[in-house]
Amino acid sequence: MGGRRRADEATARLVQAWRARDAGVLAGLLHPSVVLTADGLDGVAHAPVRGATAVAETLLRLTTPPAPGELSAAIANGVPAVVVHSSGTTRGVVVVEVRRGLVTRLWAVFNPLKLSTWR
Numbered sequence: 001m002g003g004r005r006r007a008d009e010a011t012a013r014l015v016q017a018w019r020a021r022d023a024g025v026l027a028g029l030l031h032p033s034v035v036l037t038a039d040g041l042d043g044v045a046h047a048p049v050r051g052a053t054a055v056a057e058t059l060l061r062l063t064t065p066p067a068p069g070e071l072s073a074a075i076a077n078g079v080p081a082v083v084v085h086s087s088g089t090t091r092g093v094v095v096v097e098v099r100r101g102l103v104t105r106l107w108a109v110f111n112p113l114k115l116s117t118w119r
Contacts, residue, residue, distance in 0.1 A: 007098040011073050011080035018059055019071050027056040031102040040111025090118035
């Protein structure tokens with residue numbers, strides 16, 4: 001299976017677990033040393049969040065709780081991503097890096113000035 005296809009499938013599973021708010025399944029999709037770096041995100045430390053459990057808990061705090069359709073898989077800058085919507089507006093884009101079927105790195109952009117092209 002190709003790397004892009006594997007990344008797309010891992011991102012789809014990430015969205016599904018995130019929507020279900022299942023921290024255990026979510027953490028299981030993340031590499032143990034996964035890193036989440038966030039830009040413009042209130043309530044998340046400016047330093048990267050590290051480790052599957054801490055990253056899973058942080059992702060769940062980003063959407064409390066999401067309505068169906070508020071999380072969707074997408075492509076951002078040519079790579080898999082999760083788009084976080086709220087009331088029809090894009091609140092954030094989380095770019096996903098996958099290796100060997102596990103999410104190894106996430107870049108979350110929640111800075112409204114950087115999301116102006118996302119609708």
